[in-house]
Amino acid sequence: MSDPTSRDKLIRTASxxxxxxxxxxxxxxxxxxxxxxxxxxxxxxxxNGKQELAEAATRWxxxxxxxxxxxxxxxxxxxxxxxxxxxxxIATEVTSQTHVPACPxxxxxxxxPLEPRLQITAQEVYGSWTKCIEKHAKRLGHARxxxxxxxxxxxxxxxxxxxxxxxxxxAFTQLARELRTKF
Amino acid sequence: MSDPTSRDKLIRTASxxxxxxxxxxxxxxxxxxxxxxxxxxxxxxxxNGKQELAEAATRWxxxxxxxxxxxxxxxxxxxxxxxxxxxxxIATEVTSQTHVPACPxxxxxxxxPLEPRLQITAQEVYGSWTKCIEKHAKRLGHARxxxxxxxxxxxxxxxxxxxxxxxxxxAFTQLARELRTKF
DNA sequence: GCGCCATTGGACCGATTGGTCTATTGCTTG
DNA sequence: CAAGCAATAGACCAATCGGTCCAATGGCGC
Numbered sequence: 340m341s342d343p344t345s346r347d348k349l350i351r352t353a354s355x356x357x358x359x360x361x362x363x364x365x366x367x368x369x370x371x372x373x374x375x376x377x378x379x380x381x382x383x384x385x386x387n388g389k390q391e392l393a394e395a396a397t398r399w400x401x402x403x404x405x406x407x408x409x410x411x412x413x414x415x416x417x418x419x420x421x422x423x424x425x426x427x428x429i430a431t432e433v434t435s436q437t438h439v440p441a442c443p444x445x446x447x448x449x450x451x452p453l454e455p456r457l458q459i460t461a462q463e464v465y466g467s468w469t470k471c472i473e474k475h476a477k478r479l480g481h482a483r484x485x486x487x488x489x490x491x492x493x494x495x496x497x498x499x500x501x502x503x504x505x506x507x508x509x510a511f512t513q514l515a516r517e518l519r520t521k522f
Numbered sequence: 523m524s525d526p527t528s529r530d531k532l533i534r535t536a537s538x539x540x541x542x543x544x545x546x547x548x549x550x551x552x553x554x555x556x557x558x559x560x561x562x563x564x565x566x567x568x569x570n571g572k573q574e575l576a577e578a579a580t581r582w583x584x585x586x587x588x589x590x591x592x593x594x595x596x597x598x599x600x601x602x603x604x605x606x607x608x609x610x611x612i613a614t615e616v617t618s619q620t621h622v623p624a625c626p627x628x629x630x631x632x633x634x635p636l637e638p639r640l641q642i643t644a645q646e647v648y649g650s651w652t653k654c655i656e657k658h659a660k661r662l663g664h665a666r667x668x669x670x671x672x673x674x675x676x677x678x679x680x681x682x683x684x685x686x687x688x689x690x691x692x693a694f695t696q697l698a699r700e701l702r703t704k705f
Numbered sequence: 706g707c708g709c710c711a712t713t714g715g716a717c718c719g720a721t722t723g724g725t726c727t728a729t730t731g732c733t734t735g
Numbered sequence: 736c737a738a739g740c741a742a743t744a745g746a747c748c749a750a751t752c753g754g755t756c757c758a759a760t761g762g763c764g765c
Binding site: 359360361362363364438441442444445446448449450451452453458461462465486489490492493494495496497498500501503504505506510513514516517 | 542543544545546547621624625627628629631632633634635636641644645648669672673675676677678679680681683684686687688689693696697699700
């Protein structure tokens with residue numbers, strides 16, 4: 340079995356950089372310098388190069404957010420309370436770094452016209468998130484789980500875009516305030 | 523006074539391409555080929571090159587959306603009705619092309635870490651939109667115009683991201699359905 | 706018709722891009 | 736110790752990047 344640290348470091352570094360500057364805005368040389376690895380390592384672990392790495396990084400970050408959703412909703416006693424807690428959780432994660440990073444899926448989305456695989460990846464990860472939220476909505480007895488899931492996902496995406504633009508978590512704070520009035 | 527057609531064509535082409543592939547994803551050669559203009563024209567009209575063109579394109583598209591907001595809300599008799607109509611209007615605009623384009627501001631946002639001016643531009647255009655929505659909310663007698671403006675802007679951004687990812691206006695349709703239940 | 710100036714056309718530049726290829730390293734297993 | 740393979744290291748490549756520069760063009764005022 341291969342030592343996961345190198346592959347992992349590539350994925351982690353790629354995810355961070357892509358979320359800051361977007362897929363096309365990050366060069367391999369910069370990425371590899373940041374990861375402290377030579378080009379050979381990249382093409383050994385990801386024979387299809389940048390695109391394959393981006394796909395892996397997106398799925399990895401997607402799974403991370405899904406774990407965050409599960410862990411947060413697990414503590415909630417109602418869907419609205421869970422939604423509020425998720426909003427806070429993402430706000431905290433996003434502000435824990437010097438640069439407010441974009442949604443990991445969004446960061447590769449603009450490269451989708453050039454790299455068809457990334458389009459599919461983005462759709463799958465988004466779909467997975469919505470399904471995950473829907474699952475919790477159902478569990479917590481929401482009347483319309485699918486509507487609730489779309490609505491929350493949509494609001495979170497919107498707040499994330501605005502937070503990224505403003506480089507501040509104010510949008511998440513505002514969204515949290517709005518969600519708080521609902522229950 | 524300079525003939526506006528060349529400068530205009532550059533702005534228009536830039537806006538279209540950036541909204542498809544993002545700022546970093548579009549090369550000058552591709553852009554100029556699409557616009558049917560030589561490099562000399564670009565650097566004559568925009569001495570600071572790509573970044574200045576992107577700024578102009580974003581402000582131009584920003585003003586376009588603001589006109590759309592004004593025109594749509596002008597026909598509404600309540601804020602919620604206006605919000606619903608705006609959602610429909612953007613959905614229509616977005617689906618009128620073969621490729622569903624991203625929000626024009628979003629398309630340059632990922633280049634902000636590299637080009638500080640674009641960060642400022644993005645913030646100003648977003649702020650301008652929110653102010654515009656707030657103005658109509660106030661006019662139509664909404665109790666909390668600023669909250670209403672943020673909430674709608676946030677939802678529209680979220681739906682736009684999802685629509686861009688899915689290359690379909692389904693997200694706008696869904697958002698419209700949600701807004702319809704509110705009044 | 707002449708001169709002027711806004712604008713176009715495109716050759717050219719160094720830097721950087723993503724990707725390929727091969728030599729070398731170093732651990733693991735027999 | 737030796738063989739073999741996983742993994743690293745980085746030189747090298749053609750293509751493209753954004754940007755500079757200057758000659759050619761063309762319409763308008765004199």
